[in-house]
Amino acid sequence: MGLKFLGIDPGYARMGYGLIEVEGGRASFVDAGVLETKPTDAEGARLTQLQQFLKKYLSKYKVTHAGIEQVFLRRDLTTGIKLSEARGVIVMTLFQAGVPYSEISPSAMKKSITGSGSAEKKTMQLMTAKLLNLPAQMKIDDAADGLGLAFSAWLSYQRKQIKKSRIG
Numbered sequence: 001m002g003l004k005f006l007g008i009d010p011g012y013a014r015m016g017y018g019l020i021e022v023e024g025g026r027a028s029f030v031d032a033g034v035l036e037t038k039p040t041d042a043e044g045a046r047l048t049q050l051q052q053f054l055k056k057y058l059s060k061y062k063v064t065h066a067g068i069e070q071v072f073l074r075r076d077l078t079t080g081i082k083l084s085e086a087r088g089v090i091v092m093t094l095f096q097a098g099v100p101y102s103e104i105s106p107s108a109m110k111k112s113i114t115g116s117g118s119a120e121k122k123t124m125q126l127m128t129a130k131l132l133n134l135p136a137q138m139k140i141d142d143a144a145d146g147l148g149l150a151f152s153a154w155l156s157y158q159r160k161q162i163k164k165s166r167i168g
Contacts, residue, residue: 004030005157006058006066006099007149009142010090012082013037015050016142019061020132020150027154029132030061032143043082047089054093066094066101067153069109069145102156104149112152124148 002023009016018032035053037046057063071080071087094101107117110124113131125144128134128151 005150007146009145010087012086016146018147067149109152
């Protein structure tokens with residue numbers, strides 16, 4: 001059984017995720033999707049849904065590593081606060097499960113997948129699908145980002161392993 005890398009595109013209303021398994025230096029698709037919370041639910045209930053989903057997911061798939069997209073606050077401060085709260089729940093849940101994670105900026109993800117940090121989102125999605133031998137491009141942006149983050153987390157893990165082997 002290989003290493004399993006979960007990529008998470010954090011969100012309060014929509015959390016995208018993608019899971020890959022790596023064996024023998026090759027990555028393969030395991031799962032991807034989007035968890036949506038209901039806008040009519042209370043804030044605490046929505047955050048609890050994220051936590052409960054993630055706990056079950058980590059256990060079910062025996063996730064070994066994760067990559068989380070870095071949060072950049074843009075114009076809407078209220079949305080940014082909600083996003084940060086969701087990200088906090090995600091980080092806490094990963095920590096409690098003992099799953100190490102790396103933070104990945106959107107440009108770093110694009111660069112690791114396409115070779116260019118300024119690549120179009122569609123280009124990144126197509127390349128991710130190609131790298132994972134998927135039959136077609138992912139239809140849901142957040143899920144495709146999750147897969148891109150999982151792939152980037154794996155590449156980051158490889159670089160750290162190489163660095164460790166050179167040092168010690």
